[in-house]
Amino acid sequence: MPEGDSIFRAAARLNEALAGQVITASDFRVPRFATLNLAGWTMTEVVPRGKHLLMRLVGPVDEEPGASRKPRALTIHSHLKMEGNWMIYQPGGRWTKPGHTARCILRTAVADAVGFSLGILEVVPTAEEEKIVGHLGPDLLGPDWDEEEALRRLLAEPDVPVGYALLDQRKLAGIGNIYRCDSCFLSGVHPALPVGQVPDLAKIVRDAKRLLGENLGPGRRSTLGPRAMRPGYWVYGRTRQPCRRCGTPVQHDVLAAPDGTEERDIYFCPRCQPAP
Ligand SMILES: [Zn+2]
Incomplete structure (x- = not known):
């Protein structure tokens, strides 16, 4: 089980590399999200919550006539469990871990982020994050530590x-x-x-x-x-x-x-x- 500081460091690295970047291609290698495509979505921030990692994204504005102009918001929720790891590479760079262990691949113009052997990987509306992490007690590294x-x-x-x-x-x-x-x-x-x-x-x-x-x-x-x-x-x-x-x-x-x-x-x- 990872310590909270590993998640904190991972979130900081991912946030520095990806915040503000537009996803150019995504690949979720888990059955439930295999068809999800987040190309065109913008990563707004990556935050740790206890041992959970939350990547927040906003969707492109829908140009369909009559469609809501309100940006859609999704969160990629992952948990590293025992073996998991998020790595950051140059765009198209060579991976340092076996390809068959990759669970999530997010490409941008400046970096590729690859989540290997993730214990949990799911995508939820950002408004529903509390359902995932709302049960957690105060976060020792969180701004709201109590x-x-x-x-x-x-x-x-x-x-x-x-x-x-x-x-x-x-x-x-x-x-x-x-x-x-x-x-x-x-x-x-x-x-x-x-x-x-x-x-x-x-x-x-x-x-x-x-x-x-x-x-x-x-x-x-x-x-x-x-x-x-x-x-x-x-x-x-x-x-x-x-x-x-x-x-x-x-x-x-x-x-x-x-x-x-x-x-x-x-x-x-x-x-x-x-x-x-
Ligand atoms: Zn002693």
Whole structure:
């Protein structure tokens, strides 16, 4: 699952390349939209919302007599899930990923954007975007970030393990496994602790937001802060390596969803983050 900062960066790159550009050819390689042709439409902006990417377009004005002069507005909604990626190429440029994994191709005079292995790809009227992303909790990287509301949503189910609640995009949007694990570590909280028992939940949320914010630029992702000697993580992916604070080997385990339907990897220091 991608972190919100990957989506934020992808949206920024796509927006810089495509905003204001007219689509000269489009190709949707999913059955539902295989016949959709957005040639002549203008990309107005590309915005991230949690882990969702929204490309907004306005249609050409219909010249038919009697037709409405109001511009039509559509949104290409995509979600990268595990493997997805949007790449930008020179017009007609050679792709760097296998062609059979391309799901959406948008050509303009200045750049081609190709979405590979997208987990979700659909086109909806812009007016209906809320149906897609309206369920999301406050976006940690969004202009409308609301910490109080995020805490309220997290604490509405106090028995859910904090490590699970932080990934629930309906409570707050943007945290993936890396920032989930490392923000729990920074507070000395085991991911299995019920969220209602976390001594300072606001600190965990603020740390996750700070870590996302520190990783919006180019360069390798890191949770160790801008002054670290080299990029890296506190505990994520560091099974059996020494804890950076106490030297105890970092442990790997799985944390099941409260309803037992899914399990996700967790990493923690058994000394700094005692099991509940
Ligand atoms: Zn430790």
